Structures are given as structure tokens and as C-alpha cells.
Amino acid sequence: MRVLVGMSGGVDSTLAAHLLKEQGHEVIGVTMTIWSERAHLTPKEDSRSCFAPNSAETIARVKETCEKLGIEHTTLELSKNFEELVLANFTTEYLSGRTPNPCVWCNTLIKFGAMVDYAKESGLVFDTFATGHYARIIESEGRFSLARALDVKKDQSYFLYRLSQKQLATTCFPLGSLTKEEVLARAISLGYHSPEIEESQDFYDGDYTDLLEIEDKLGKIVHLDGRALGEHRGIHRYTIGQRKGLGIAAERPLYVIALDAKANEVIVGYQEDTLQHTVVAKEVVWQSRTSLDQPVAAMGKVRSASTPTACMVHQEKGRLVAHFPDGIHAAALGQSLVLYEEDRVLAGGIISEAF
């Protein structure tokens, strides 16, 4: 089989490529660039984004690694797509008082979307696309569903839940059943791990508001009880649940409870005010199930870095409604609700309401 592997130059993607080759596949490495359109924003020389590095040095390093692996390597320029499909939405969402998750959209639209298409158009021949993501794909009865990685601590299925059946059918995650420790140990023994090959791969390693290019728009910071407590420089600088950066010295810490785009106000309250029990998500992507006839028990995640929480979920028109008996804190509109049954992702969507 011919496999195209998304390479960042990091330990994970490098080992993924190595494992595929070891399994006897014909492997091609690919790296995409997505920042050219906004090159002027590059905050650091070595800024990288997933397997979309910013600097020529990083790409050179990836090529070196591929040589070492004995595989071909190609770089694809996707910054226009990234700009139009991810960054434009990123900005619109923030202006609307929501908190977008660019990685979720980039994965389905760019990385596993436009880039794969573009790779084929540019003449690369491959059957499957692979990445170093920690997630698994389970096939049963002709249906593919995304599942958590065996190493739950490193699981990245939250960022991948929007992948379609078509995408999952031609994707594989070689690291899905390995732990980070195993990956690291293996990479070190193979000589693929060095100080230059850093682990961290950020979406953007500057201040995200730089990407927005939105003018400051002064407004009020208002407490739930109606008191005006201070001023803000624009609602796009805040996210629901945020504590830091309000600049208001109160008796207790204050958290952002809501963002009112119309009134240009940031609504704040105390920690207990962030507690919610119901989350509604739209733009649903079904994974292990295709619909819900009746409520089912599931584990729900409302943000990437949080442990799944027990909930009852049902379908209401095209939306998912999850009820969390024990409550959750500050689900931010625009982030994703991802539901799990055991290890499998049941479905997920964009949070449109939480209360």
C-alpha cells in the first residue's frame, strides 16, 4: 500500500512514518505550509503549526528526517485554503462572541481535506493518508468510527471528530494504540529524537488576537447582577470561563459568563456562576451512530483538555442536547461537544447554547 504521511518533523509523525515503512508500506512524506498569506505575523523564527511549519529551517529538517527514513518528501502550499476555510471563520466567530477551535476545522477541511485532495492533484499516488495523531479508527459493519487513543492522556480524538466517513475510510493513525512513552522510547532508540525535534506544536505561537486583525472596540465589563465593573478592549479578547485578563480586583475571582456581541459587553460572575447542566450542539457530525431515537448515556467533553463527564444525550431536530447531572464548568460557545460511548466517538458538534 502507498501511504502519504503528514510530517511535522516532530517525534510523533516521524515515528508514524517509520512504523508504516517497517510494516512494508511505500511511504511518502508531506508537509504543508499554511502561513504564507500571513507571513508578516510570524512571531518567532521557528514557529510551527502541526505539520505546517513556518520556517524554511524546519522544512529542511523534515526533509532531512525523511532522507533518514528513506522516503520521498513533498511540501504543499495551502495557505490560501487555510486563510479562507479556517482563519476567516476564526475571525467571524470571535467577532460574534464565540470561541472557535481552529484545529477542529483545520483537520477536516485542510489537513484531511484540501491537502489530501491537493496532494492527489499534484500527482502523488497513495491509497491512505496517515498522521501521528493519537486516535484510532474502528470499522464495524461498513461504518468507520473514530475512537480514543489507547493512551487516554494523549488522546486527540476531540480534534478529529469532524472527519467524515469518506475521510476515515482512507486514513490511518499508526500511533493510536501506542503510549507516548512507547513512542518516545522507540524514537530515541531509532535516533529520531533530538533536542531540535521539539514536541510542542502549536496552532500559532503568538498572541491569537494578532491573527484576528480586529480593531479594539471598547466596551463594558458587567457583572451578572448588573453592576458595571470595568472596561474591555473588545469581546474577541475573551472566552467564556476565562478568569485572567479581566483586570478587575473583586472580593473573589471573576469569570467570563457570557459575551454579548450586540451590546459589546463582557458579562462576568463568580465561579459558581460558570456551572452548567445542559449543552446544545449544532453542525453535528455522527461517528459510531447515525442518529439517536432515544436518549442514551454517554461521556461528554466540552473542551479538549478535560476529562469526559457523564451525561444523557438526545437528539432534538438536527441538534445534540447533552444533560450533565453533575454539571460542567463554562462550556464556551463555538467550542465542540464531543460525545463518547466507551472508546468510540458517538458524535460531536459545535456548542451553540449552554445553561
Place this chain on the structure above:
RNA sequence: UGGGAAGUCGCCAAGUGGUUAAGGCUCCGGUUUUUGGUGCCGGCAUUCGUGGGUUCGACUCCCCCCUUCCCAG
């Protein structure tokens, strides 16, 4: 310029003769993290409105001045 009260870190606020001048909030740094955010860890007044005085020793007692607030004008 009559009467009363008060001035301790950016904000709030303990401390009333001998403390390393609490604590909370804000802020800053680190950590966690392929978004944002949370959480966690750490940092943050040699100085108590100013100037004198009493005392072995004062943020704590006394006096002047400055400032603020309340009442009366």
C-alpha cells in the same frame, strides 16, 4: 477653613508598642495543552500619607502639615 472619621502593596484588607508587615483580588512568570480557556506552582510593600517627637524599640502613642469622607455651613 465649625464638628466628626479616616489615611497599610494597583484594589480590598488584617495588624493597636517588639510579627519575616497576614490574607483575598488584580498583575507577572512557569506548568498543563495541536484552539481559546480552566486548573496547578511560584513571584509581587525593608515598608505602613508627609515631617517631627516619645521609647531600648512604633504601622501601632503624641504633635504639625497634606489628603479623603461624613455632618453642619
